[in-house]
Amino acid sequence: MKGNIVVGQSGGPTAVINSSVAGVYAAAKKLGVKKIYGMVHGIEGFLDDKMIDLGDYLDDETGIELLKRTPSAFLGSCRFKMPQIEGHEDVYEKVFEIMEKHDIECLFYAGGNDSMDTVKMLSDYAAAHNKPQRFMGVPKTIDNDLPVTDHCPGYGSAAKYIATSLKEIIRDNSSFGAKKPTICIVEIMGRNAGWLTAAAALAKGDDCEGCDAIYLPEKVFDIDKFMEDVKELAAKKSSVVIAVSEGVHVADGRYVCELGKEVAVDAFGHKQMSGTAVMLADKIAAETGLKTRAIEFSTLQRAATHLASLTDINEAFQVGHDAVMAAEEGKTGMMITLDRNGDDPYQCGTSAYDIHAIANVERKVPDEWITADGKGLTEGYEKYARPLIMGELQPLFVNGTPRHLVRK
Numbered sequence: 001m002k003g004n005i006v007v008g009q010s011g012g013p014t015a016v017i018n019s020s021v022a023g024v025y026a027a028a029k030k031l032g033v034k035k036i037y038g039m040v041h042g043i044e045g046f047l048d049d050k051m052i053d054l055g056d057y058l059d060d061e062t063g064i065e066l067l068k069r070t071p072s073a074f075l076g077s078c079r080f081k082m083p084q085i086e087g088h089e090d091v092y093e094k095v096f097e098i099m100e101k102h103d104i105e106c107l108f109y110a111g112g113n114d115s116m117d118t119v120k121m122l123s124d125y126a127a128a129h130n131k132p133q134r135f136m137g138v139p140k141t142i143d144n145d146l147p148v149t150d151h152c153p154g155y156g157s158a159a160k161y162i163a164t165s166l167k168e169i170i171r172d173n174s175s176f177g178a179k180k181p182t183i184c185i186v187e188i189m190g191r192n193a194g195w196l197t198a199a200a201a202l203a204k205g206d207d208c209e210g211c212d213a214i215y216l217p218e219k220v221f222d223i224d225k226f227m228e229d230v231k232e233l234a235a236k237k238s239s240v241v242i243a244v245s246e247g248v249h250v251a252d253g254r255y256v257c258e259l260g261k262e263v264a265v266d267a268f269g270h271k272q273m274s275g276t277a278v279m280l281a282d283k284i285a286a287e288t289g290l291k292t293r294a295i296e297f298s299t300l301q302r303a304a305t306h307l308a309s310l311t312d313i314n315e316a317f318q319v320g321h322d323a324v325m326a327a328e329e330g331k332t333g334m335m336i337t338l339d340r341n342g343d344d345p346y347q348c349g350t351s352a353y354d355i356h357a358i359a360n361v362e363r364k365v366p367d368e369w370i371t372a373d374g375k376g377l378t379e380g381y382e383k384y385a386r387p388l389i390m391g392e393l394q395p396l397f398v399n400g401t402p403r404h405l406v407r408k
Helices: 017-031 042-046 061-068 089-101 113-128 155-173 195-203 223-236 276-288 310-328 379-389
Strands: 004-009 036-039 051-053 104-111 134-139 182-188 213-215 239-245 291-296 334-343 346-354
Touching (some): 004 017, 004 042, 004 310, 017 036, 017 061, 017 310, 042 089, 089 104, 089 113, 104 310, 113 134, 155 182, 155 239, 155 310, 155 379, 182 195, 182 276, 195 213, 195 379, 213 223, 223 239, 239 276, 276 291, 310 334, 310 346, 310 379
Parallel strands (some): 004 104, 134 334, 182 239, 182 291, 213 239
Antiparallel strands (some): 036 051, 334 346
8 A cells, every 4th residue: 555544433332442443553554554544533523534643642562552451442433324325425525535635545444333334335436436445344343243254353352341240240149148039130232132141141150150041132022921030030049140131122022121211213223222121120129029139231341441351352453454454455345354263272363355245234143042941042152252252451550540542
C-alpha cells in the first residue's frame, strides 16, 4: 500500500477490540504505510471527517501494550446504520471524498453483524463505481454470532468474565445456609443467540457445582414450567442460581423482558433488552414468598479487560494484523475469519472470507450443544469454549488501579 489507511470501531465494545486496532497498526507500520488514521466514533464520525493519527499514541511498544489492556473502544464507537445505496449515493460519495482528501486507500472496520453490513455496502459501491479504495472487515462481538468464523474476538473474554463472576455468585449465594432458600437470577446479554449465557456452563468445576439451570433464547421459554422448576429446586436446596439470557422469549415470540411493558428500539430496529432477571425474580417472590435476588451483568461483561482472556487478546490482534496483510494482497469486501485447526492442543489460524456470506447473518448455539431438557449445555459446548478463555494478561497497575490509554 502506497497511501494511508484508516481503522474504525463500531457497535458494542469488547474487552479486546482495541487489540484489533493494535494489530492493524502493527501490520501497517511493518508495511511502511505513511499514516494510520483512527476514526473517532466509527463511520458516523468519519462522515464528519473526525479522525486521529494513531502514531501519536502507538509510536512505541508501551502505547500498544497499554492499548491491549484498555477496555471499551479507544477510538469511540457508534450505532450508525448506513442507508441503502439507491437514493443515498451522496452519503457514499462523501465517504470516498474524505478518503481521497486524506489519501486513504483502505478502510478497516472492526465490529459485528451491522458493521460487516457497512463494509459490504461500501465495497459494493466501490465496485459498482470503479473506485480503487478497499474495505476490510475485522470481526468483533461478544455475542459470538457472526457466521463462517469459528468464533469471534471478544467472546472469549466475555465468557471468562461470566464464568468467573458466576463462580463467585454461586459461592456468595450459598454462604448462609438459611432454611429459607435464596433464588438468584443472573441476566446475561444475548438477544437471539445464547452464546454468552452458554458461558455460564464454564463455571462448573471441581470447586463449583455450577448453575442450577441455564436458559438460552434458542429455546422457547415456558414461564409456567420455569416456575415449577424453581419450586422443585427450592425444595431441595437452600441456594439456587439460575442463568438466563436477556433474550429468552415465550411461545408467541415476545421477549420475557417486554411482558407488560414497552421497550425501546435502536437505529437498527433492535429492541433494547433489560429487565428479564428482575421480572422473573419478582414473579418468584410474589408467587412463592421465597427470597430472591436479580443480578444483571450488563456492560460489565464486555468491559472487563482486567479479566480478559490472553487467547482472545492475541486472536483479536491477529485478525487486525491479517486484515492489513489481506488488503496488501489486493483483497477487498472481505472479513478475516478465525479457523480452528485443532483442540488438543488448541490451534487457530485465519483466512479472508467474502463479506456477502457474513453480513446480516446470525449464528446461534447449535441444538446439539443444548441439553435435551433445554436447561443446560453439553460437553460439546465446553470443548468448544474452554480454549477461548485460557490465559491472562496482567494489567499495568498505577496507584492501585489499572492504567488505560486515553484518547486526547
